[in-house]
Amino acid sequence: MNRKEKRFPGTGAAFKLLELAVTLLLLSIMVFFMARIAPGDPLLSYHGSAVERMSTSEKEESMERLGLNAPMTVQYQKWVKKAMQGDFGISYKYKLPVTEVIGKVALNSILLGGTGYVLVFFLALPLGAFCALREGKFADRVITRAGVVAGSIPVFLISLLMILLFSVMLGLFPASGSGPLGEASLGSRIPYLVLPVSTLLLSHIWYFGYVARNLYLEEAEKDYMLLHRIKGLSRRRILLRHGTRNIFPAYLTLMINSAPHLLGGSYIIEAVFGFKGLGSLAFESAKYHDYNLLMLIALLTGTAVIALNMAGEELCGLIHPGMSGRRRGYGSKRAV
Secondary structure, eight states: OOHHHHSOTTHHHHHHHHHHHHHHHHHHHHHHHHHHHSSSOHHHHHHGGGGGGOOHHHHHHHHHHHTOSSOHHHHHHHHHHHHTTTOOOBOTTTOSBHHHHHHHHHHHHHHHHHHHHHHHHHHHHHHHHHHHHTTTSHHHHHHHHHHHHHHHSOHHHHHHHHIIIIIIISOOSOSSOOSSTTTOOHHHHHHHHHHHHHHHHHHHHHHHHHHHHHHHHHHHTSHHHHHHHHTTOOHHHHIIIIIHHHHHHHHHHHHHHTHHHHHHHHHHHHHHHTOOSHHHHHHHHHHTTOHHHHHHHHHHHHHHHHHHHHHHHHHHHHHSTTOTTOOOOTTOTTTO
């Protein structure tokens, strides 16, 4: 009897939940203490410029009211106790419950990350097929070399170049913003989404397209391809019809495992474009020492990344039976 058969039913799920809980606990400890030892004044975030006119006693009273004068370990214990009851505190800057603030911008992050991910998923594969069918030719060389250059440029720099070209020089799209916080309709968000989504697409499609190209070329060397050529089928038809079907599981595995990476890229893009989402809100809360807001964003992001990794592992196990524990994610040698 192998080790898998000896496991009790539900053991795997229980272990994953325990792993999630421990990871989030460690993440909360790290973010909590790092945020509080960082230089800066949280009262400035809460009171704004009025803090400069406050007396020492007024500042101490405000610190007492916000619970910031207690030892950090005591502050953390109180935060955990309230968080377990669903109370994550008030945003110092917005003077609203942090759950309400995040609820107003969560859709923006979903729209940006989700749209960018879907576009990369559906456009990288045909880009790879296009290059594979023209292996070594001018179009293939130009696209692959352009991809190497684009892939080496930091995403924030691509964002700035997009703003310079399409907002400053051409004036086609807004340079920043996302509409009124929590009030913008879906249609009114579209002009603000175009540049961030395009940046996410341009910064990632080259890598996935290059991987798809290599998968196609590896498939083209297999014996069945030669057999179909002997039957009179064109290389293009064989590669697109049979090759796509055979490489798709590997391509899907790569895309599933790369979802957390694209999530991180979308956070940076939000910050550069001033697009109100979880990413820009995280940078803003860190800058203004909005501790409660930063903590919840960190926990939500950590949960999303862990959940995506777990879901990816399970889906990859279905696609490639027996591969559990051998992840093939973004940049893995096997994927390339």
